[in-house]
Structures are given as structure tokens and as C-alpha cells.
Amino acid sequence: MDKQQQILITMQDYANIHKVPIISREGGRLLQEVTAAAKPVSILEIGTAIGYSTLLLTAAMAPNGKITTIEQDGARLEIASNFLAQAGKLEQVTMIAGDAGEVLPALTGSFDLVFIDAAKGQYLDYLHKVMDKLLPGAVIIADNVLFRGWVLDDSNAPRRFRTIIKRLKAYLDFVTKDKRFKTVVHHTGDGMAVSHYQGRANI
Numbered sequence: 725m726d727k728q729q730q731i732l733i734t735m736q737d738y739a740n741i742h743k744v745p746i747i748s749r750e751g752g753r754l755l756q757e758v759t760a761a762a763k764p765v766s767i768l769e770i771g772t773a774i775g776y777s778t779l780l781l782t783a784a785m786a787p788n789g790k791i792t793t794i795e796q797d798g799a800r801l802e803i804a805s806n807f808l809a810q811a812g813k814l815e816q817v818t819m820i821a822g823d824a825g826e827v828l829p830a831l832t833g834s835f836d837l838v839f840i841d842a843a844k845g846q847y848l849d850y851l852h853k854v855m856d857k858l859l860p861g862a863v864i865i866a867d868n869v870l871f872r873g874w875v876l877d878d879s880n881a882p883r884r885f886r887t888i889i890k891r892l893k894a895y896l897d898f899v900t901k902d903k904r905f906k907t908v909v910h911h912t913g914d915g916m917a918v919s920h921y922q923g924r925a926n927i
């Protein structure tokens with residue numbers, strides 16, 4: 725087992741013990757497959773947690789790739805920074821502490837892959853805020869879009885999740901109907917939407 729694999733296992737254990745939500749194994753594999761196929765050089769991740777998916781992304785992106793990652797929980801960001809330093813990946817990652825809804829409009833640069841994995845009720849807002857920063861051909865990956873299956877059938881969903889479910893449906897509706905995107909919704913893990921941005925010409 726190589727060093728990075730060992731660090732990923734330590735991160736999984738940490739997440740289990742401290743109840744930090746991280747991407748599922750299946751979801752992580754799909755994230756890496758899609759990333760490896762896209763070979764992005766400029767990734768934006770929304771929702772770092774302890775840097776688990778960040779590390780998966782570093783392993784699959786182009787060798788000269790860079791990641792900007794946003795997390796509102798400063799303690800988690802600190803832990804992410806330690807893990808990424810152990811893996812020797814810190815130089816490829818820029819970490820931004822703050823609420824993504826506020827950070828995104830001020831963000832400069834363009835991205836060829838965006839991984840959305842923060843507040844589930846805000847996915848569509850995040851997407852609208854990164855639209856002008858997407859390079860043609862960019863890939864947008866959104867995790868948890870089926871949210872325990874309730875996005876497809878909410879008859880047994882607890883009332884407190886109704887708003888999140890409604891907003892995740894609105895996200896899927898947008899990326900499946902807007903002509904600028906070609907989207908496939910994978911039932912892997914908690915559901916993952918992979919959208920290819922066709923560029924502004926297709927409006």
C-alpha cells in the first residue's frame with residue numbers, strides 16, 4: 725500500500741470517529757474516474773471537510789493541476805491542511821475559509837472541473853455563482869443529489885428535509901434541462917450528477 729493510500733485510510737477512520745461526512749467509497753471511485761477522464765488543470769471544490777475528496781482529486785487531475793477548495797468550518801480546514809501536507813499535496817491546493825455563497829462571487833480565475841459537496845440546499849446557487857468562471861467543456865460534479873433516494877420519491881421523507889429535497893430537485897431540473905449542460909445522474913453512493921458544460925454558445 726502506498727503512502728497516499730495509507731493517508732486516505734487514516735482519513736476514513738478519522739471521519740468515522742469524528743462523524744465527518746465524506747464521500748462514499750463508490751462515490752470516490754466515480755469522482756476519480758470522471759476527473760481522470762477530464763484531466764483538469766484548474767479544479768474548484770466546494771466543501772472540503774477534512775480534505776478526503778481533495779486528496780482523491782489531486783491523484784486524478786493533470787500532473788500540473790491545482791485545486792481551490794472552500795470550507796466554512798475552520799477546524800476542519802486545519803485538519804485538511806495537515807492531511808494534505810502529510811500527502812505532499814499542499815502546494816497544489818489553495819484553501820479558502822468561509823461561506824461558499826459569499827466566497828464564490830469574489831473568486832477570480834476559471835475552472836475546468838467543479839466539485840459541489842457543501843450545503844445541499846445551495847447547489848443551484850453555487851452553480852449560478854460559478855457559471856461565469858466555467859471554461860468551455862468544464863465538468864461539474866455534484867454529490868448527494870439523490871439524498872437517500874428521497875429526491876426520486878419523497879413520500880417517506882421527514883418534513884425537516886423537504887426544503888433540501890425541493891432544492892436538490894431544482895438543481896437536477898436545471899442541469900438536465902438547460903442546453904448549456906449535458907448531465908448524467910449516477911445512482912452511485914448518495915447520487916452523483918456529472919454535467920458537462922457545453923459553453924455559452926449553446927444558450
Ligand SMILES: C[S@@+](CC[C@H](N)C(=O)[O-])C[C@H]1O[C@@H](n2cnc3c(N)ncnc32)[C@H](O)[C@@H]1O
Nearest residue numbers: 746747771773776777795796823824841842843
Ligand atoms: C459532505 S462534507 C464535504 C466532504 C468532502 N467533500 C469529502 O468528500 O471529503 C460538506 C462540507 O461542507 C461544509 N459546508 C457546508 N455549508 C457550507 C458553506 N455554506 N460554505 C462552505 N462550506 C460549507 C461543511 O462544513 C462540510 O465540511
